[in-house]
Amino acid sequence: MLPHPTSLEFPAALKAAREAKGMSRSALAHAAGIHKVMPRRYEEPTCSEFTRPTEKTMLALNQALGFTSADPTTRTVEHSPPMPAASLQSSNHAVSLCEASIDEIAAELRRRGIVATLTFPV
Known part of the structure; x- marks a missing residue:
């Protein structure tokens, strides 16, 4: 499961999970039901349009990447420092x-x- 979006780890974790699944940013966007530019905005903290996903989008990203709430790699917010x-x-x-x-x-x-x-x- 992806770390909380306010985590410093989130952008790199999203990119790593997407690449591990062999998905392009466009494919992830399509699978999550979001606009095709959004994965880049979530993955690149140095991008001038960097943003964090909403809770609803986080659920969609996790589902698109094949994570479940029972995934053993689930991380909690307490373990991730805020951005x-x-x-x-x-x-x-x-x-x-x-x-x-x-x-x-x-x-x-x-x-x-x-x-x-x-x-x-x-």
Whole structure:
């Protein structure tokens, strides 16, 4: 069974399990019922579009890879350290999103090529 998606081990474990089954990313996506770009986003933490699967998607990925809840390799969340909180690269240091200002978040979005409009209630 795959480790919890917040685990540092998750991206590599997903890739290793997929490759061990001889599956392409597209084949895994099809078998799990997700969009074909999602396995890459789950497997590559350095990808600008990196994300973690939802609980529903985790179940689908485990099923697509042939894991069952009775699998002896099941890992628990307690054994896997959480991934670090998302951060922005501000000048020469990282800033936690929890501590970032709206201006810093907007600047990071622009740096990544994302166009966003923020609307605030009056």
